[in-house]
Amino acid sequence: MKTIHLKNGQTVFLREAIKGDALELVTYLQKVSAESDFLTFGPGEFSTSVSEEEEILEESHIAKNRFMLLALVENTVIGCLHFTGGSRKRIQHTGEFGVSALREYWNQGIGTAMVQELIQWAKDLNVIRKIKLRVRSDNSRAIRVYEKLGFVQEGLITREFLIQGVFYDCFYMGLCID
Numbered sequence: 001m002k003t004i005h006l007k008n009g010q011t012v013f014l015r016e017a018i019k020g021d022a023l024e025l026v027t028y029l030q031k032v033s034a035e036s037d038f039l040t041f042g043p044g045e046f047s048t049s050v051s052e053e054e055e056i057l058e059e060s061h062i063a064k065n066r067f068m069l070l071a072l073v074e075n076t077v078i079g080c081l082h083f084t085g086g087s088r089k090r091i092q093h094t095g096e097f098g099v100s101a102l103r104e105y106w107n108q109g110i111g112t113a114m115v116q117e118l119i120q121w122a123k124d125l126n127v128i129r130k131i132k133l134r135v136r137s138d139n140s141r142a143i144r145v146y147e148k149l150g151f152v153q154e155g156l157i158t159r160e161f162l163i164q165g166v167f168y169d170c171f172y173m174g175l176c177i178d
């Protein structure tokens with residue numbers, strides 16, 4: 001468990017998720033889906049059940065190259081980061097992550113702190129040699145966080161999102177862990 005202090009002075013705890021967090025996490029993901037168009041799921045589209053989430057968390061715990069981090073205020077999840085490494089030998093050194101926080105907590109340093117934790121975890125694990133992500137090309141807040149922490153743009157994927165009839169492009173970004 002790590003304690004961080006937000007720009008507004010509030011205290012937030014960061015820790016890896018456990019199976020018992022499934023209900024809180026599903027509740028959080030349903031809420032955050034309605035707050036941002038930058039995620040791969042929109043309002044009402046997060047359909048994973050609590051028991052399915054329990055399985056995901058259990059698998060995440062067992063697999064060496066997966067990482068599920070929660071940001072908590074008291075016992076409420078207000079942010080999360082999920083990294084999944086490759087399942088085969090030739091790609092197990094690399095993986096992709098997604099990160100989010102509740103809108104009322106944006107711009108307070110949580111996103112930065114969670115990605116920093118991921119980078120530190122990857123360095124300590126000594127298996128992950130590259131962290132990847134996809135981000136909508138107009139998501140300047142997220143891009144600012146990633147670039148600040150050393151991620152570089154590696155390419156543009158056109159038409160990655162289709163939201164209410166509008167296509168959005170994404171950047172592929174990466175950070176080498178050496």
Ligand SMILES: CC(C)(COP(=O)(O)OP(=O)(O)OC[C@H]1O[C@@H](n2cnc3c(N)ncnc32)[C@H](O)[C@@H]1OP(=O)(O)O)[C@@H](O)C(=O)NCCC(=O)NCCS
Nearest residue numbers: 036038100101106107108109110111112135140141142144
């Ligand atoms: C992206 C997200 C995780 C970032 O978390 P956060 O806690 O808001 O980020 P932080 O406060 O750590 O950092 C935000 C940075 O962006 C900057 N910023 C804010 N608005 C910005 C904008 N419109 N353009 C550029 N930079 C911006 C802030 O100043 C801050 O930079 P600084 O630390 O140098 O001052 C969060 O905003 C979120 O959940 N967004 C919706 C979901 C999402 O987009 N997820 C990422 C998908 S790839």
